[in-house]
Amino acid sequence: MTDLHTDGNGVAGLLEEILAVEVTTMVRKCQSCGDRQPIAAHRAYRGAGVVLRCPSCGDVAVRIGVHAEAVTVEWRGTYAIAQTGSGSP
């Protein structure tokens, strides 16, 4: 292992601060490979912000930017997202 990733559990507080919703159980459908995985299972890479990547194909799923006055969330590469139990995306 050379990359130092964690997973989507660790950014749940940050996302919940913005979205006011529990995100780890949300299932995301990847725009690249079509796989459906909970946000918790996504790989998280931290730098100036956080990038979540699909655990199946590695493509970028979500970019989170942490700035002095704001937090930005860009759902790049996400085809659909749904809460578990509320139907498949």
Place this chain on the structure above:
Amino acid sequence: MTRRAPVVWRTATVRGVVAESHHARTLVLDVPEWPGHRAGQHVDLRLTAEDGYQAQRSYSIASAPELDALEITVELIDDGEVSPYLVEEVRPGDQFEVRGPIGGHFTWSVPDGGPLLLIGGGSGLVPLMSMLRHRAARRSEVETRLLVSARGAEDALHSDELASLEPSAGLHVAWTFTRTPPPGWTGWARRVDAAMLAELGPGPDAGARSFVCGPTPFVERVAELLVEAGHDPRAIHAERFGPTGG
């Protein structure tokens, strides 16, 4: 989807500290208006220096939801920014901020049922302790197998408490020591492997809910072994913590 009030920062006051090993301790916290948690959830913790500089980390909740205090068990990370303060300096009465509870994927409550397969590497045991304490508080007899991988006996967290919990019906606790087993140890003394998981059980046909927590390489290896053994990937819940500067 369930919208709820945004998680807010609350002031936590240290009620007590408990030494768990030479490099880990449990902080017992009072958090006014704490909304309660589910076993397996975590909190974000924020320290603010006098000059306004802030540092933030995530810590798994160690205590059962039934306890009237919030407990986190923190392991010292050398050269860390936050853990040296929490492990070596914090005293009763000190205050810092926490927000939570956070997370829903890596959680278990008695009504969720079992069998349960809990596998922790190092301080990855902490959220699993919350599950086991919750199970004990509810006098649950859900079939539960816990495997803890520790480097040596001096790194083994909560071993006395686990020994006291084990006579509970349906609970089996197993250890493996990867570097320096205790003197006279006749149990497992190697990294988790397929043969160990097969011996531990339950087998893939039992429909177990698995919870795996630890450093990223540990979690990825164990999850892969479980999938290769035939466990349903959707029933494997993983939580990775990396060298994040602790």
